Structures are given as structure tokens and as C-alpha cells.
Amino acid sequence: MFTGDLGRSVFGATVFTFVFALGVPWIGSKLFDLLGLNYGCCTSTIAFFATCFLALLIFAVFPRGRLNPKDKAVLITGCDSGFGPLLAKQLHALGMHVFAGCLLKDKGGEGAKQLMKIKSSRFHVLQLDVTNDSEIKMAVQYIRMNIPPNQNGLWGIVNNAGASAFGEIEWSSIDLYKKVADVNLWGVIRCTQACLPLIRRAKGRVVNMASGFGRMIAGSRSVYGITKWAVEGFSDCLRYEMRRWGVKVSIIEPGNYIAGTSIFTKDGVKKLGDSMWEKMPDNVKEDYGKKLFDLRVAEMQTYCSKGMDDLRPVLNAYEDALLSRIPLIRYQPMEAYWTIRSFVFTHFPSFIADYLYIYRKAKK
Secondary structure: OOOHHHHHHHHHHHHHHHHHHHHHHHHHHHHHHHHOOOOOOHHHHHHHHHHHHHHHHHHHHOOOOEOOOOOOEEEEOOOOOOHHHHHHHHHHHOOOEEEEEEOOHHHOOHHHHHHHOOOOOOEEEEEOOOOOHHHHHHHHHHHHHHOOOOOOOOOEEEEOOOOOOOOOHHHOOHHHHHHHHHHHOHHHHHHHHHHHHHHHHHOOEEEEEOOHHHOOOOOOOHHHHHHHHHHHHHHHHHHHHHHHHOOEEEEEOOOOOHHHHOOOOHHHHHHHHHHHHHHOOHHHHHHHHHHHHHHHHHHHHHHHHOOOOOOHHHHHHHHHHHHEOOOOOEEOOOOHHHHHHHHHHHHOOHHHHHHHHHHHHHHO
């Protein structure tokens, strides 16, 4: 009955109005009666709503208890650079057994080399390409043989490995879509499926790296964005299924950390741009024109130095998801701008989000 954006908006607005018009005043009246307050007073009503809102905010930051990290074992994918190696060191410092999966260990990658300098019986650097079934199988076998004997299984997996790309839909080849999805989506699914038997035994945690683009999207980011939307859906479904086992599933939705992770570099953007233009059909080249294409590539290059360079909010979100007694379902370590934008894109009617996006692009 309620199909399409307008239908969903009408349905959402109706339910929202019904709940707040009847439910909230009734709850408020009972609460004010209990406290001896005059709930007809405007000040009291505003205070009630403000209290409800603050309660929701406080829950996200209020201490929710903490588990003892000692000897708990965790697998982290994507430890060659970015968040991965820093998280591996942070969890090891807490006393956890860390299995750090690196894509380039067998190729002498610098990230793996640095991690291998950590001489500890609790720290293991594994060759792990999340797109390679045999490497995943070997990694899980190694983990099974090296889990501390006093632990029931693998406490957690952090699906941190990721790939990114840019480019408008007509510029992006199917091979590019497949390449990014093979890491960001199928890699998450492969590694999670392989580790779940061990995680179920420990009643542990699955923590998946999504993105702020898992709730909203921007032009030229469909290749990356669709994988993160899919990770959100996969994680929600997994959370429902794992409740019977006591396994908790959390999603990390970072904002812009390009400057801190160097997931994009100017040379990398140029290389990808050159490849896209070369593979682009002639009619698409003619319609868009080289001038617009070069403008988009140059715009993407400017993002390489933007965003947050302090990675601690993401690392702390990972840690909380693994060790809090009541982990959050979703963590949003992002700047205030991205938090507000995410809220608007998620909760407001789509035409408002579209207007704000188009207005912002027009100002540029």
C-alpha cells in the first residue's frame, strides 16, 4: 500500500504523529503525576522531551560495563595500513591475543614487516587476502591451533579490510564494481562465515567496518557506497540470527578519515582516473566531456588531504564493540557535520536530503 518515497514518508509521518500525539503525552502525564509535576505546563513538557533526548545520547557514552580483555583472541583483517595495524597494537597492549591479517605479508609489505617486529606469544601476523578462500581457510586453521587453552573459542573478528574507488556510474566498469565488492562485501561474508563456529563457542563478537556512506550516499561514490549499504544489511541479519548463540554484532560507520588513512592518494586517484577514461565507451566520453571528467578527478584529489587525521575515535569504537558488556549496534565516529548530515539523510524525507545535497554542490 505504502510504496515509493512519498508513500513511505506518509506512512512514517502518520506513525510518528500517532505515537507522539497519544503515546508520549500519556507516558508524560503518568511520569508528571508520579513526580507531582504539572504536565500541562509548557516548561515541564519541554523538559520531558529534552530529558528523553538526552537519555538517548547519554546511553551512547555512559559506561556500559567492560569485559576483561586478558587472553581473549581476536582476528583483525586489513592490517597492512590504516586502522588495522593501530588496532592490533592497541588490543595487544590490553592483553588480548591478536591475529593480524595482512594482504601483503608474503610480498614483504611494510605494514606486515612492522607488525612482525612485535615479539610476543600473543601476537600473530597472518597472510590473509580476504578474497582468497584458501588463505582464509589456512588462517582459521592457524587460529584454531593457537587460541589460548583457557579460552572457549575466538572472541571476535574485526572485518576491517577495505577497498575504495570513485567515479560516476557510467564511468565505472563492472570489473571495478566487482573488485571493490570482492573485498568490502564478499570478503566480510567469507571471513565471517569461516570464523563463526569459533565465535559461537566463545559467545563472542563480530565487528564490521561499514561507513557513513552506509546510510547516505554522494555522487561519484556508488562503487564504494553500495558495498557499505550491503554490509549494513548483512550485519543486521547476522545480528538477528546470532542472538540465540549470545554472539553480538556491531557496525562501525566512520566519517571522513581519508587524511588519516591515506586510502586515497593523489597519484592513486590519477591512476584510477586514467584507467576509467581509457575503458569508458566513446559515447559516454562524448556526452560527459573530458573537461567535466578532469574536474571530478581534480575534485577527488582535493579530498586526499581532507578529513580527520586522528584515528582514535574509530579505534576506540572498535575496542568498545569488542569489550563492552553492552556494545552498541552502530558506532558513528565522525565529525559533527557528518553526524548531522547522516541524521538528516536517514530520518528526514528524501526530498529534503536531495535538496541539501544539490544546494551544497551548487555552492561549490
